[in-house]
Amino acid sequence: MTTEYRVVLDRETCDGIFACLVRDGRFAEADDGLATFDGVEPGDDDALVATFEDDAIEDAQQAASACPVDAIEVTEVSR
Numbered sequence: 001m002t003t004e005y006r007v008v009l010d011r012e013t014c015d016g017i018f019a020c021l022v023r024d025g026r027f028a029e030a031d032d033g034l035a036t037f038d039g040v041e042p043g044d045d046d047a048l049v050a051t052f053e054d055d056a057i058e059d060a061q062q063a064a065s066a067c068p069v070d071a072i073e074v075t076e077v078s079r
């Protein structure tokens with residue numbers, strides 16, 4: 001089922017543990033050793049926000065629950 005949801009990655013909180021990467025391939029390691037979204041070059045922003053509309057919300061939720069420092073937040077967008 002397709003769901004629209006927003007994923008917030010708080011790079012200020014992220015500790016580079018990378019439990020998220022193995023649960024959801026949309027997360028990747030940035031040059032600074034912290035997580036980013038795959039293909040996104042993080043700037044100085046503390047938080048990266050991406051909106052998806054697909055059937056992979058569970059992967060994002062698993063990445064969020066696996067993150068030991070709660071740096072990932074997944075919110076379903078209701079219309």
Ligand code: SF4
Binds near residue numbers: 016017019066067
């Ligand atoms: S699991 Fe959390 S702390 Fe580890 S890299 Fe991913 S977002 Fe950062």
